Amino acid sequence: MPELPEVEVVRSGLARWVAGRTIADVDVTLARSIRHHVAGPTDFADRLRGRTVESVERRGKFLWLTLDDGEALLAHLGMSGQLLMQPQGELDEKHLHVRIRFTDAGRELRFVDQRTFGGLRIEPLVREPWAGRWVPESVHHIAPDPFEPGFDLTAVAKRLRSRQTGIKRALLDQRLISGIGNIYADEALWLARRHFARPTSAFTRPQVAELVGHATDVMAAALAQGGTSFDSLYVDVNGSSGYFERSLNVYGREALPCRRCGRGIVREPFMNRSSFRCPQCQRTPPNAHW
DNA sequence: AAGAACTCCTGGATGC
DNA sequence: TGCATCCAGGAGTTCT
Numbered sequence: 001m002p003e004l005p006e007v008e009v010v011r012s013g014l015a016r017w018v019a020g021r022t023i024a025d026v027d028v029t030l031a032r033s034i035r036h037h038v039a040g041p042t043d044f045a046d047r048l049r050g051r052t053v054e055s056v057e058r059r060g061k062f063l064w065l066t067l068d069d070g071e072a073l074l075a076h077l078g079m080s081g082q083l084l085m086q087p088q089g090e091l092d093e094k095h096l097h098v099r100i101r102f103t104d105a106g107r108e109l110r111f112v113d114q115r116t117f118g119g120l121r122i123e124p125l126v127r128e129p130w131a132g133r134w135v136p137e138s139v140h141h142i143a144p145d146p147f148e149p150g151f152d153l154t155a156v157a158k159r160l161r162s163r164q165t166g167i168k169r170a171l172l173d174q175r176l177i178s179g180i181g182n183i184y185a186d187e188a189l190w191l192a193r194r195h196f197a198r199p200t201s202a203f204t205r206p207q208v209a210e211l212v213g214h215a216t217d218v219m220a221a222a223l224a225q226g227g228t229s230f231d232s233l234y235v236d237v238n239g240s241s242g243y244f245e246r247s248l249n250v251y252g253r254e255a256l257p258c259r260r261c262g263r264g265i266v267r268e269p270f271m272n273r274s275s276f277r278c279p280q281c282q283r284t285p286p287n288a289h290w
Numbered sequence: 291a292a293g294a295a296c297t298c299c300t301g302g303a304t305g306c
Numbered sequence: 307t308g309c310a311t312c313c314a315g316g317a318g319t320t321c322t
Contacts, residue, residue, distance in 0.1 A: 076316080
């Protein structure tokens with residue numbers, strides 16, 4: 001499940017492989033994978049052909065290739081998406097949906113996605129003065145992630161505290177702060193000893209800072225591990241996730257002892273998914289807001 | 291209008 | 307063993 005660190009590993013790997021190269025041709029074999037590109041597969045291919053990739057950028061879980069005509073090829077990996085660099089002629093992956101070949105006939109870029117929540121689209125870039133950068137149109141409403149220069153912790157704390165909801169819902173809301181998914185939200189809450197349903201309004205500014213700091217630290221640690229093991233000849237989202245899994249404190253550890261107090265970790269349904277917490281370290285608050 | 295629920299999707303794991 | 311059900315969850319859409 002690619003969250004910010006996994007997407008950043010893909011971004012940096014991709015940058016090495018595609019920056020400066022010119023697109024020769026595009027094959028879309030599953031229209032759903034470009035469903036957000038409303039003009040359709042033919043338009044998608046036509047607009048990419050002949051374009052040169054200038055850079056590869058990211059905000060939260062979105063990543064995009066800036067093109068030489070001011071537009072961007074935007075990608076979201078969803079649950080299971082992968083962007084792979086493969087030699088031409090290499091056997092097609094079972095869930096290969098989009099293939100992009102370059103004029104130098106070197107490795108081709110492949111979008112592979114089993115569960116098809118992810119997708120590609122072409123969009124104009126829009127200027128964000130406050131963030132000091134250009135982002136694709138549909139990334140405009142996504143808040144800066146904690147690693148962006150434009151990230152404003154004071155503003156995040158202010159907005160978060162004024163909300164009428166629970167803390168985990170807020171952490172997962174990409175319009176407030178981006179990059180955090182279910183795994184890192186649970187990890188940050190465990191580190192801060194907070195219940196996921198604690199009302200946002202109950203947080204003081206220093207408490208928000210502490211929690212966001214933990215989320216940032218966990219993502220940075222994941223990135224450091226994923227990044228160092230990214231040495232293979234292709235970009236693989238799932239390839240390096242196993243090692244970091246072993247250092248998670250709560251996520252996926254149902255019934256295993258809490259690493260702080262020994263109590264069994266519990267799994268609870270939340271927002272059509274699961275939340276993991278320690279029932280001792282992360283007590284249910286009296287004014288819980290599910 | 292903010293906040294919550296619903297929806298999309300596949301295949302590995304689990305249950306009977 | 308085989309069939310059915312559960313489960314993973316990011317984000318756009320729809321609802322209240």
